[in-house]
Amino acid sequence: MSVLEVRDLAIRFGGLQALQGLNLEVNEYEIVGLIGPNGAGKTTAFNCITGFYQPNTGSVSYRGRDVTKAPPHVKAAMGFGRTFQNVGMVKSATAIDNLKTAQHAKAGYDVLSGLVGTSLTSRRERELTAKADAILDLLGLQHIRDKRVGGQSYGTLKLLELGCALATDPDILLLDEPTSGMGPDESDELGDRLLTLRREFALTMLVIEHHVPLVLRVCDHVYVLNFGRLLAEGKPSVIQTHPEVVAAYLGGEAPEALEQTQETEEDAELDRLTGQAAQHHDNPSIAAPELVEPEPSGPARRRRAAAASAAAGSAEERLRPKKRAPRKRPATTEEDESA
Template sequence: MALLVIRKLTHYFGGLRAVANFNLSVQGGELLGLIGPNGAGKTTVFNLVCGFYKPTEGQILFQDKDIAGLRPHAVTAMGIARTFQNIRLWNTLSVFDNLCIAQHFRLGYGLLDTILRTGRYMRRERAVRRTAEELLEIMGLRHYAQEQPSNLPYGLQRRLEIARALATQPKLLLLDEPAAGMNPGEIQQLVETIRWIRQSFQLTIWLIEHHMRVVMSVCERVQVLDFGETIADGSPEDIRRNPRVIQAYLGSEELSHA
C-alpha cells in the first residue's frame, strides 16, 4: 500500500485554476521532489495535502484514509509534517520551547491533570522534554536551547524548523523550499541533513525546491509542474533532459549545471 496517493487533485482560487488533475503515488521511504517555475502551483499542492486549503476536486489518501479537507492539526496528528517557504517559528519562545510546544497536540492529558499535576501529566511532560532535548542534540542546536529563534543565523533557523516538524513524529515530511535564502555552505549542510534525516528517522520526504543542485543530488524521483499541470515525472536524469522541462525553465542552463 502506498503511503500517499493523490488522484485528480484540482483547485481553483475564484476563477483561477492553480492546480489541475494532479496525480501522485508515494511509497514509504521515498525521497522525491516537486519543481516548477514560480507560480506553477507547487506550494498550493502542499497546502492542499496539509489541510490549509480544501480541494475543489480530487482525492488525497494517506495510509488509505481520505484526508482531503481535514484541518491542519488533524493532518499533523495523522503523521504529516511540513516546513514553510517563509520560516514560521515562535520567535517569542526559546528554541527548546519551540520543540516542546510542537508535541502538545498528542499529550493525552486534560485540564484536571494539569491542575493536579497527576502522574499522567508528569510522565507526558517528561517525555516531551526528553524528545526536545534529543532533537536539540541530533540537529546541532543544543548550545542555542535558550535562545530565541530570531537570534539564530538563517541556516540554524531552517534547521530548527525541520527539528520542530520532526518533533511531531511524522511518517511523511514535506519541505517547502528548505534551501531558500541559504548560502552555498549552508545548502551543502542542508543536503547532508536531508539525507541523514531520511536514513536515521526512516522517513518519506517530499520537497519543493528551486535550487536544482539540491533536487538533483538528493531526490530519487522528480515531478514537474507548470501552470498547475504536471509536465514531467521521472528520475533526476530524465528530468534534466526533458525538452518540456527545459522550455518551462526558459533554457537548459540551470538544469545542465545542476
C-alpha cells in the same frame, strides 16, 4: 501501498486555476521532489495535501485512507509533518519551547490533567523536553536552546523548523524549500541530513526545492509543476534534461512547445495595441479539451498518462517562459488570426 497518493487535485482561487489535475504518488521511504518555477502551484499543492486548503475536486489519500477533508491538525497528528516556505514557528518562544509545542499531539496527557498537574503530566513533560533536546543535539542547535527563535538567522530558523517538523513525529515529511536562505555548503549539508533523517526515522518525504544539486542527489522521483499542472515526472536525471522542464525553468524553448506558444515581444506589443491580447492570453478554454485521459490501469500508468496529458495540455495552452530564447519564429494559425 503508497504513503501519499494525490488524485486529480484541482483548486481555484477566484479566476485563477491554481492547480489542475494534479496526480502524484509518494511511496514508502521515498524522497520525492516537487519542483517548478515560481507560481507554479507547489506550495498550493502542499496546502491542499496538508489540509490548509480544501481542493475543489480530487482526493488525497494517506496509506489508502481518504483524508481529503481532514483538517490540518488532524493530519499533523496522523503523521503529516510540514514546514513552511517562510519559516513557521512561534517566534516569541524559545527553541526548546517550539520543539515542545510541536510535540503537542503526542503530549500524552489531556488539558485537565495538565492544569491540575498530575505526576503523569510532569513525567510526560520531562520526556517531551528530553526529546526536544535530542532533536537539538541532532541538528547541532543546542546553543540556541533557550534563545528566542525570533532573533535567529534565516538558515538557523529553517533548520530549527525542520527540527520542529521532526518533533511532530511525522510519518511523511513535507518540506517547503528547506534550503532557502542557505548557502551552497549548507545546502549540501542539508542533503546529507535529509538522507540521514530518512534512514534514522524511517521517513518518507515530499520536498519542494529549487536547489538543483540537492534535488539530483536526494530525490528518488521528481514531479515538475508549471502553471498548476504537472509538466513532467521521472527520475531526477531524466527530469534534468527534459526539454520542457528546461524550457519552463530557463526560458529556453521546448522543441514541441515552440509550435504553439512561440510569441515574440513584437507580438505582445501588437496584441496590446490592437486590444486583442485577451483573446488567447486569458482564455482558459484554449486548454486542449480533446485530450482525454486514458482509462486508468494501475497507478503508475495513470500517473504517466496524466503527466503526459498535462504536459501536452500546458504546452498547447500557454507554456510561456519568462525569458525568451533567441528568436526563431514559426507562425501558428492562432497567431495568424490575431495578427
